[in-house]
Amino acid sequence: MPVNLTPNAIAAVIGGDLNLKPLVQVVDIKLIGTQERYRFMVSDGVSSQHTMISSQLNDRIKTNRVQIGSVVQLTEYICTVLQNRQVIVVLNMETIILNCDIIGNPKPYGAPNSDTPNALPNGSFQQSASNRMTSQNPIHNGQNIRPTFHSERPNVRPRLHPESSAHNAPNIRATVQPPYQPPPQYKNRGPIMKNEAPARIIPINALNPYQGRWAIKARVTAKGDPRRYNNAKGDGKVFSFDLLDSEGGEIRVTCFNAVLDRFYDIIEVGRVYLISKGSLKPAQKNFNHLKNDWEITLDASSTVDLCPDEDGSIPAQNFDFRPISEIENAESNSIVDVIGIVISVNPSVPIMRKNGMETQRRILNLKDWSGKSVELTLWGDVCNREGQKLEEMLASGFSPVLAVKAGKINDFSGKSVGTIHSTQLFINPEISDALTLRDWFDGGGKDTASVSISKDFVPGGTKNEIRKTVSQIKDEGLGRSDKPDWVTVKATISFIKTDSFCYTACPLMIGDRQCNKKVSRSGNRGWQCDRCNQEFEECDYRYLLQAQIQDHTGLTWATAFQETGEEILGCSAKELYLLKYEEQDDSRFGDIVRSSIFNRFLFKLKIKEEMYGDEQRVKITIVKADKENCSSESRYMLDMISKYSR
Incomplete structure (x- = not known):
């Protein structure tokens, strides 16, 4: 079918017409620079012009929705000067015809051999260079004579002339405005004051x-x-x-x-x-x-x-939510927005970073209507702000909606989402997605089973847990590789050594962390820390608990340190030490220890082979001990049944 490009579109756009929305043809496409920027050459059938496209349109070239020969409509664009030449910057466009033969014989806009007439200051148009050279006999006495044009002057830009007519300028919509001449009163009076008018607001x-x-x-x-x-x-x-x-x-x-x-x-x-x-x-x-x-x-x-925010036209936040089911196939380390119902919240636990600094970590689990759930890891201060609030809401029997802006996808042992420094959390936000999710959950969604995309997720446990039995630790040779193995075991404590359940520790602070090194007596009443090289009157007491854990497949020994020892015994090491050695109340001491025996825990274990003298031994450390939550464990069992019945 015939294609009608917008006549004189190039001249009009360069002249400043930002409302024309012309139809032009792409006659060349090039990838330039290292920022994946594309440069077009667009044509109106007579003139062509270099065009830069916004990087948000790159996908249209990559998916062949715009090709050489495509007829497109420029819907948003600006014109600017780059390296002393006019360049059209396209912000948005629509493809009208995908494939088309090149229309006309376009020449670069403003080139001497262009077929576009050059406008003279008085509004008339002079011949093109090629016509003038032909008509004026360019060969004279065997020498090439360069034709002279009176319109050759610097910085002459075409402008749309609303009153031009077909009689005065047939098929031409552009005229040239003469260079600005200052009024007489400003001549020879020094430089003109810089334009300090407010800049135009743009998107x-x-x-x-x-x-x-x-x-x-x-x-x-x-x-x-x-x-x-x-x-x-x-x-x-x-x-x-x-x-x-x-x-x-x-x-x-x-x-x-x-x-x-x-x-x-x-x-x-x-x-x-x-x-x-x-x-x-x-x-x-x-x-x-x-x-x-x-x-x-x-x-x-x-x-x-x-x-002032008078009209409220700017939204409070911009979300691009992805269903949890899509996160399962998303690229690792990519950034996503996700929204879901909070169905479990773990306690916040301290984690030691590689740089020696301590931070907090808290694990949540979210589900949505896609039939999937995902693990969300909170890091840092957010654990004790939004994390604590979510834990209290869930404990009260209410499952809140949580919107996560800019979470990072991790793919270690399944897909999960973690917070980064720019992540924002919104609890029960007043947005349509949250209201829709709430209606679904209250209308029956809370009773539907969901499959976790965070592999072997343990409700009530910690991140990326892999369930094992006690016998599997030995049978599978866990801990014998270069890196430690991290597993979760559901077991009970069958025995605790009480003769050496803690050690005396240094209470001094090194930066923002306690020293915690073992100290020795200095004189009759003082303590000495070899690391800090200081003496002090009172020491601290920290757990070094040796416990035997047992499930239906066997038993093994494991070590629990300070925080985990408190989770198991329910009191601090100092309280238990004073009870046994200062108050010598063996009855109360025995009651505390016995109360922890044969309780069922979900133990997070770190298993690593270490050298003891000349012998390699596998050391098992309890890094987390959560008492079994029947509700969470039931959800885990339902998830496992759903996973293996697919």
Whole structure:
């Protein structure tokens, strides 16, 4: 069928017409740079022009929805100057015809041999270079004579002329506006004052590094804490915050050093700001999860002004939820938004990081209408804020809705979701997805079985647990590899050694951690720590508990340290030590120990082979001991039945 491209579209767009939405043809596609940027050459049938496309449109090229020869409609675009030439930046477009022969014989816009007439200042049009050279006999006395054009002048841009007619300029919609001449009163009076008019507010998705002055109006959806860094340029500090505008565009803003001091206290989550005069840089995808290829860095000239949120056109948060069933096939380390009903919450436990610092970890389990459940791991302060609140709500008999913004997918022993520094948790948010999920759960969803995508998930247990029996520890040779094995065993304690259940420990602090090294007597009343090289009057007491654990397949010895010993015996090591050796109340001491015997626990075990003298032995450490929860254990059994009956 015949294809009608928009006449003189290139001249109109370069001239500043942003409302034309022209039909043009893609005559060339090239991949440039390292940021996966595509450059088009688009044509209106007569003229062609270089065009950069927004990276959010890259998928259309990769999936062949736009090809060389495609006729597209430019729905959103701007025109800017790059390396002293005009470039059209396409923000959005629609494919009208996928495959089509090249229309016309387009020439680069503004080229001397272009068939597009060049406009003279008086509105008339002169011949093209090729026609003039032909008509004026370019060969004279055997020499090439370069034709002269009176319209050759720098920085002449075409402009749409609303009053042009077919009589004055047939088939031509562009005229050329002469260069600006200052009024007589400003001549020879020094430089003109810089334009300080407010920058035009544009959508976040329209931002690109080729723009000059710009401003965005957006809501702060997340704010990070200040962080210290050290690199080749020296020490410094940095913080960032995320913005969301009324059109759903998101971008991260970063502030360094003195700029951090200037803006950190001003920025508040949930408030709307007008921000301008920042620089755009490629987003660091390792740390930035937002769907934007750029991020803003503020500098000393940047402005951040609080705006009234009068019309409420900017949403409080932007979610892109994925069903739990889809997370099972998602790529590891990718960032997702997920929403679900909280069906179990584990206690918060201390975890020692590789750098020697201690942090908190808490495990939740979420389910949704997809028939699947997933493990969610909370890290850091969020364990004692939102995590504690969720635990209390679940203990009261109410299963809350939890929306997770920017969780990270892990694939160790099944798929799970973990929090990172930019993750946000929303308990019972007032959004349509949460209300729909609540109606489903209250309407019968709470009674439906769900299959965990976090392999061998144990409700009431810790992360990525693999169920084993006591006999399997020996039969499968666990702990004999280079790395320790982590398993969960449901068992009882059949015996506890009471002659040496604790040791005397150093109470001094090293940084934000207690020393805990074994100390010895110094004189009659003092204690000496060889590590800290200090003496003190009172020591601490920490569990070093040797216990025999047993299930239906056999028994084995395991060691429990401070926190786990308290979970098993229900009191501190110091209380038990004073009861036995100071008060010498053997009856109460015996009652406490006997009360822990033959209770059923879910033990999280670390199994690792270690060297004792000249002999290799497998050491089993109890890192977590939770009393069996009948409700959680029943859910686990139902999950296992569902998993093996598929």
